[in-house]
Amino acid sequence: MRKPLPIVLLAIVLGYGAAGMARAEEEAKTPPHQQWPFEGVFGTYDRAASQRGYQIYKEVCSACHPVKHLYFRDLEELGYTEDQVKGIAAQVQVSDGPNDQGEMFQRPARPSDKIPGPFPNDQAARAANNGALPPDLSLITKAREGGSDYVYALLTGYKDAPAAFKMNPNMYFNEYFAGHQIAMPPPLTQPDQVKYADGTQSTLPQMAHDVVSFLSWSAEPNLDERHRIGFKVILFLLIASGVFYAAKRKIWSRVH
Amino acid sequence: MAVPPASTPASGLSRLVRWIDYRLPVFSLLEHELVVYPTPKNLNYWWNFGSLAGIILVIMIVTGVVLAMHYTPNADLAFDSVERIMRDVNYGWLLRYIHMNGASLFFLIVYIHMFRGLYYGSYKYPRELLWILGVVILLLMVATAFMGYVLPWGQMSYWAATVITNLFSAIPVVGNKIVTLLWGGFTVGNPTLNRFFSLHYLLPFIIVAVVGLHLLALHQHGSNNPLGIDHRGPQDTIPFHPYYTVKDSFGLCVALLVLALFVFYAPNFFTSPDNYIPANPMVTPNHIVPEWYLLPYYAILRSITFDFLGIPSKLLGVLLSLGSLIVLFFVPWLDTSRVRSARFRPVYRWISWILVIDVIALGYVGSQPPAGFVVTLGQVSTFYYYLHFLVLMPLIGKLERPHPLPISIGTAVLEASGQLGAARTAERH
Numbered sequence: 270m271r272k273p274l275p276i277v278l279l280a281i282v283l284g285y286g287a288a289g290m291a292r293a294e295e296e297a298k299t300p301p302h303q304q305w306p307f308e309g310v311f312g313t314y315d316r317a318a319s320q321r322g323y324q325i326y327k328e329v330c331s332a333c334h335p336v337k338h339l340y341f342r343d344l345e346e347l348g349y350t351e352d353q354v355k356g357i358a359a360q361v362q363v364s365d366g367p368n369d370q371g372e373m374f375q376r377p378a379r380p381s382d383k384i385p386g387p388f389p390n391d392q393a394a395r396a397a398n399n400g401a402l403p404p405d406l407s408l409i410t411k412a413r414e415g416g417s418d419y420v421y422a423l424l425t426g427y428k429d430a431p432a433a434f435k436m437n438p439n440m441y442f443n444e445y446f447a448g449h450q451i452a453m454p455p456p457l458t459q460p461d462q463v464k465y466a467d468g469t470q471s472t473l474p475q476m477a478h479d480v481v482s483f484l485s486w487s488a489e490p491n492l493d494e495r496h497r498i499g500f501k502v503i504l505f506l507l508i509a510s511g512v513f514y515a516a517k518r519k520i521w522s523r524v525h
Numbered sequence: 526m527a528v529p530p531a532s533t534p535a536s537g538l539s540r541l542v543r544w545i546d547y548r549l550p551v552f553s554l555l556e557h558e559l560v561v562y563p564t565p566k567n568l569n570y571w572w573n574f575g576s577l578a579g580i581i582l583v584i585m586i587v588t589g590v591v592l593a594m595h596y597t598p599n600a601d602l603a604f605d606s607v608e609r610i611m612r613d614v615n616y617g618w619l620l621r622y623i624h625m626n627g628a629s630l631f632f633l634i635v636y637i638h639m640f641r642g643l644y645y646g647s648y649k650y651p652r653e654l655l656w657i658l659g660v661v662i663l664l665l666m667v668a669t670a671f672m673g674y675v676l677p678w679g680q681m682s683y684w685a686a687t688v689i690t691n692l693f694s695a696i697p698v699v700g701n702k703i704v705t706l707l708w709g710g711f712t713v714g715n716p717t718l719n720r721f722f723s724l725h726y727l728l729p730f731i732i733v734a735v736v737g738l739h740l741l742a743l744h745q746h747g748s749n750n751p752l753g754i755d756h757r758g759p760q761d762t763i764p765f766h767p768y769y770t771v772k773d774s775f776g777l778c779v780a781l782l783v784l785a786l787f788v789f790y791a792p793n794f795f796t797s798p799d800n801y802i803p804a805n806p807m808v809t810p811n812h813i814v815p816e817w818y819l820l821p822y823y824a825i826l827r828s829i830t831f832d833f834l835g836i837p838s839k840l841l842g843v844l845l846s847l848g849s850l851i852v853l854f855f856v857p858w859l860d861t862s863r864v865r866s867a868r869f870r871p872v873y874r875w876i877s878w879i880l881v882i883d884v885i886a887l888g889y890v891g892s893q894p895p896a897g898f899v900v901t902l903g904q905v906s907t908f909y910y911y912l913h914f915l916v917l918m919p920l921i922g923k924l925e926r927p928h929p930l931p932i933s934i935g936t937a938v939l940e941a942s943g944q945l946g947a948a949r950t951a952e953r954h
Contacts, residue, residue, distance in 0.1 A: 412802045447811075495789055495792070502785050503782065503785050506782040510775060510782060513771060513778055514775050516771050516774075516775075517771045520767050520768060521768060524763060
């Protein structure tokens, strides 16, 4: 138990170079930059796109991926009304209890419940996915180099493997994934895979864009407020700097 | 704040102030150390960074205490509790982002503050202990920051804890016992997280205590100054208030502006995305890097790829990495020059800037996978770092011919502003 660790560490710390060179040709492609409305000083999330993204999450992604850190109540931030959120929650059964008889029971979810994932535990998730563990998506855009651009590139980056490339069974070729082999089958495959409630044409780039909007919000739900407060704070500090600089000049004029 | 002279007609408040001050002289102390405190009149903006560091320390403690109210130091709950702070605690995201980015700003400020000390010879007689206390503060900061980085219990937290605590196993005989003690078990786990949290809360208050001693030592002989010559009387100094309170306030606003830009517009700039993945002992991130402010030490650690004089490479790496900080304790005696300020030291002036380049090179090396050119650069930079302190500093002090020093601060300041003639007739201080 104790012996392998220093060896592992030595391999990481000193041997990384060799591994790095060997892997270089399979290095993930840098995801191209996309235009996101939440970038920049005044950037905010696009509520409509995020709602459509939530619909894609619900109908496609949620078959395998949880959003562990989200509650149903959080969806109100996407522009759903309180009643709509109650309705969304009530469609899902969650386990509660124990009741007075000491038994666990199923009941419709409430807005105060966490959005339940598709599997009861990681082992069940692996068993259902050829041994691969579908990661939690609620922080995914912050947990990957490249963030939102990366997730978008990954979703739209599936290709047929080059003839010379040796694929393992149950793996899919994707240039944006480190090693180019990903266990996730292409999740968004054809236009109109999802019938948008608001009538938006669900093309492939549109769906990828929308679901990334949703996931970006879920990773950083306070971004709008952060940008809003930040602008005021910086304005205040700029003025304060100016005032103090003027005061400094005035007071120091007695010395020079 | 000012204690009214006895002749002032006593209002209610000042009578209370005097009543207290007679028994507990806090008001006199503040008056003496923050208001009339005679400060060289020629301090430049490099002298802003000391008070700035003190204020950032307070910001870190205040945000940290509030974060600790919501944080759960348990290996199964820590990651989720941090996410809860980010999502559900009122302004929790703001507190955490200030605390995260404040750490980077704190180190940036302290490194500039230290370079200021090195450049202007602030560690020389009679300020040797002042400098040494500063190095003690840096060591405590490094330990505190490292343990703080572990608390969110993400992938980088976990693996940084594993790599760094494992370094102690390089110590002969007792190494493995120390590692077990640090871990509270046979692997990094819940007991490790618990003791790191406890120490992360404790050490900042020890830093506050050492900062108190640092200030005590500072105020004994007063600030050094860009000329590095002693002040000879009231014509060389000005009271701390209002001159330096207003200058420091301006500096504080600029520093907060920098902090705000990161907190509000690039809050995860300094963090690895891996730390938003919960700790997983079964999966090693393919590139373990510490925070930027620890990269030079990490680079030195990894640069030693060979055994030397029978010392295994790992132990030597640990010794040299720690030694890069320990050597700073001896700087007051390694520098043999009697002139403080690099302004009058034509050679030292250059090598002090080369040291900056060297440390930045080390930082770059620490951030890169150690292969090929990077390894060589790391070894050369490590060698130069020690060469600077152990050879160049003592040697240049002996061989260099410094420029003549000005007679006094007052004359130098007035010469610079071309007012010497006018000022001689109308002395204003």
